Amino acid sequence: MLMPTYAWLTLAVILPLGAMLTFSFLSGTPMGRKEVFFTLKNYRAFVDQPYLVGVAWTSLLIGLWTTAICAVLGFFTALALVRATSGRVRETLLILVILPFWTNGLVRVFSWTMVIREGGFLDSAIRVIWADAPSTGFLYSLPAIVLGLVHGYLPYMVLTCYVALLAIDDSILEAAESLGARWWTTLFKILVPLAAPGLISGSILIFVPVIGAFMEPRILGGTRGVTLGTVIEEQFTAAFNWPLGAALSFTILAVVLAIFATFSGVLRRNAAV
Numbered sequence: 001m002l003m004p005t006y007a008w009l010t011l012a013v014i015l016p017l018g019a020m021l022t023f024s025f026l027s028g029t030p031m032g033r034k035e036v037f038f039t040l041k042n043y044r045a046f047v048d049q050p051y052l053v054g055v056a057w058t059s060l061l062i063g064l065w066t067t068a069i070c071a072v073l074g075f076f077t078a079l080a081l082v083r084a085t086s087g088r089v090r091e092t093l094l095i096l097v098i099l100p101f102w103t104n105g106l107v108r109v110f111s112w113t114m115v116i117r118e119g120g121f122l123d124s125a126i127r128v129i130w131a132d133a134p135s136t137g138f139l140y141s142l143p144a145i146v147l148g149l150v151h152g153y154l155p156y157m158v159l160t161c162y163v164a165l166l167a168i169d170d171s172i173l174e175a176a177e178s179l180g181a182r183w184w185t186t187l188f189k190i191l192v193p194l195a196a197p198g199l200i201s202g203s204i205l206i207f208v209p210v211i212g213a214f215m216e217p218r219i220l221g222g223t224r225g226v227t228l229g230t231v232i233e234e235q236f237t238a239a240f241n242w243p244l245g246a247a248l249s250f251t252i253l254a255v256v257l258a259i260f261a262t263f264s265g266v267l268r269r270n271a272a273v
Contacts (some may be wrong), residue, residue: 024090024246059227063211066149076155140222148216157202164198
């Protein structure tokens with residue numbers, strides 16, 4: 001009964017990954033006219049091209065900032081959904097949370113360029129109140145990239161935290177309140193530890209794709225939006241250097257697997273507790 005599933009995984013996942021893995025060890029693209037041979041040179045890219053180290057650091061910082069902001073906003077949004085709403089109101093708000101998934105990502109990113117550019121909607125709204133206000137536009141900057149990524153990936157954190165918080169027994173919170181626990185004590189001693197699996201799962205779901213994202217950095221970051229994702233995309237589309245792009249992709253994959261290996265142990269320990 002599982003054969004169709006395994007066949008689909010083979011066609012959709014294993015074969016493409018196997019092809020890219022093979023490309024990563026080649027000296028050039030097989031479709032070209034140059035002689036092609038196996039080499040490990042592509043995996044020395046961070047040594048041979050030191051600028052990639054700075055690009056990787058930028059990607060890592062963007063990923064950490066995006067994940068941290070999503071963790072804070074997502075946790076408190078999920079807490080508000082669980083503790084302050086019920087019934088149809090909660091269902092409506094959940095639909096609004098996942099609404100970004102129903103719209104094209106390119107449209108969402110371009111809409112932010114209209115808001116945060118100089119003379120955009122944000123500047124216009126501020127100047128209605130303060131006519132001589134300086135421009136607050138920050139398009140083509142790292143904060144603009146983080147803003148676009150947070151907008152796109154925040155629902156993941158909200159949903160994982162929502163599921164974790166929904167499973168907390170109300171009697172635990174009632175007991176803490178009856179014993180005189182302050183709200184911050186309840187938050188940091190009970191809610192955050194019990195919701196840790198949701199926070200960790202959401203962080204993984206966000207951090208992993210963010211470090212390889214290329215659409216938001218390219219559109220919202222401009223010349224400052226050079227990340228590993230944009231470099232990989234350029235190798236496949238502009239430079240036609242598929243082996244280097246594949247090698248960089250598998251380097252990111254190795255980092256992702258290391259993250260999964262690290263946090264899977266944390267999740268197991270939390271589940272055991």
